[in-house]
Amino acid sequence: MTYEPQLLGFLCNWCSYAGADLAGVSRIQYAPNLRVIRVMCSGRVDPVFILEAFLKGVDGVLVLGCHLGDCHYISGNYEAVIKMELLDKILGFSGFSERLRLDWVSASEGNRFAQVVNEFTEKVRNLGPSPIKDKNQKAEITDELKAIKSALSDIRLRALVARKRSITTEGNVYEEIVPEEEYNKLLEQAINDEYLRHKILVKIKNKGKSVPEISKEINVKPNKVLEHIVYLKSRGLVDFDIINDIIPTFISIQED
């Protein structure tokens, strides 16, 4: 059975949205699957928005901005690149990376806009419907995406990613410039940790669970789970729930 991919696009006002208008003025026909949200700059696109779209069941998300160097706001699209790199990595855990594309369309590229939409529509068509639409997978995928969304809303990854450009080019507060390679290692580790921590939080959201139970559920060694629980507890996101015999259970006290 063929399905019609449901696509959402974030278009920057100055280049891509204008390019999409130009495609219209030029009567260039393209796939009717995309729904557009106009933003002033591709740098406005908060990674959380992408997760909301996937949680809603959108099959693919396009983020389009001005070509690098042409940003109406000088550097907004560079920030978009950094955010999409983060998303690409963190969405890898749930197999959604392929369903997100960042690209550039200028105000004069009506043809290119149509081409990008067509290509992406075909790509998502081939990928098939979002797994969240599959009844058997829905619960698990929802937890997965909620964990990612939670990690992306949390201060640690947001601060690290938002500082990338300044700490790799201008230096940190001690005026030390962190080489990009080192930064990437740091980020990689942070993504892995934060993803697991927020996955744990999702799993113990409404019901207290013991470390072995969590370990089994998310397929991570108990000692690692405990490390993360200790960290989450120190941040005030997790608390003891009850103690069964001698085994304590933990519950999320994270505010929504």
Place this chain on the structure above:
Amino acid sequence: MEDIRIGVFICHCGTNIGGILDITSITEYTKTLPNVIYAADNIYTCSELGLSEIRGKIKEHNLNRVVVASCSPRTHENLFRETCHEAGLNPYLFEMVNIRDQDSWVHMKEPEKGTEKAKDLIHMGISKAALLKPLEKIKVEVTPSAAIIGGGIAGMTAALNLAKQGFQTTIIEKESQLGGNLRLLNKLYPIEVDASKLLEIIDIIERNKNIHVITSAVPIKVEGFVGNFEISVKEREQISKIKTGIIIVATGAKPLIPKGLFRYNGKSIITQLDLEPLLKENKLVAQNIVMIQCVGARNEERPYCSNICCMTALKNAMIIKKLNPNSNLVILYRDIQVHGTTYEDYYRKARENGIIFIKYSSDKPPLVKDSIIEVYNELRNQEINIPYDLVVLSTPLIAHEDSTTLAKLLKIPQQDNNFFLEAHVKLRPSDFATDGIFICGSAHWPADVRESISQAYAAASRASRILSKDTLEVEGSTAEVDIEICIKCKICTRMCPFSAIYKNKEGKIEVNQVLCKACGVCGASCPTGAITILHFTDEQILSEIASCGGEF
């Protein structure tokens, strides 16, 4: 809680939308959406009839949100906002849905799918509209004076224009005297007037009481915003401050010196610019002259066409031919770019005067040897040898090295080749995205004298729109910081491309609403969610996501 009452106006745009999408079905669907009090279609919503209907229905149904589904907000949002305002509704309570440029025009062969898309888009627009908040434009006072960076023909023309309108104008010139590239030229095309004739403007400027010229000076710091800039200028060792309402960037460009190209040596192989003084002082002795076009231009490093070199070569060839009718002149070109009626005419005349044009291709460029040039004539598919005693290379204008410094100072964008980038190529060709800063002349793109002058007039007239007012209003949609949630990490202050967010004297993070352009980068990055981008809030965008169709 406020009672949300949305009115939706769905436009046929003649047959542009109505001839393709099923407007009746769209209108019926719209009526079922939450908070929609009124929904109707019209033939042309932007016509006076359509606009008066909006005004009427706002009053009749006590509407407090208006949505128009029609063409693009990029062209019509202001008109509809204004209409809402006239009916007593805050203009920011208006939302526009694009069902023409991004729907009916691009899905003409799939009208049913286009209709479905229109319904989703309207649903998204209505969801956002329900969450819109009234905003006020911000009023600022205007310093009625102008600062112009660069005293070439563009800068001088703009300065004189503004000064004649009565505005105090300062020209900041890097070199020790005014005139720019014009000083280096002999005659100007297409009428072969002496460049020195145009330089007479310098005297007029120096006599004008409204113009203050600072030479050997560069701006080192720019603070403030539209209507109220303050530029620190370094003049030799001395630093002074200039208060100004607007800034015009007229820094020009410079010709490329073709080091290492076509055996350039400045003697027998020179550039068009080297040729100018030879002609001016009547020192040219060569008999066989070959000009090579596109030297160092339209290649990988500099993909652009420099706009002025074809005409410059034609001009100089014609001058030489006139001085010495027996001279042999050959122009080796890739494409001749002579736009418009007068320039094309000029090219025709050059051909009639016996100047020879030979087309070469970029993968087989001419080879300059000791006294001959070997060139593959693309049109005749033949290798030919041309004897020469002078080779003239036509090189492009390139951006000044310090243009990036200026770009950072003024927070204005550059293109790939470091020329400055305007706010919009068609809608705002003389403005920068930053309010109150304008562009003219070759700083933007290689321009000849005629173009520089017209652009200078354009920039001056755009600037005077601001200078002629006592106060001006700037966009009300900006970023806003919730200091209760803010942890003062200062990520936003470092990230803001316009330095609009800063730590104030009380140590709190604050947004300068005049500087803020509401790009939203800070909001998307704030680690604690303390920043709201007014008119594009998280809540509003999430509501659009939630209603983008395809429930599962």
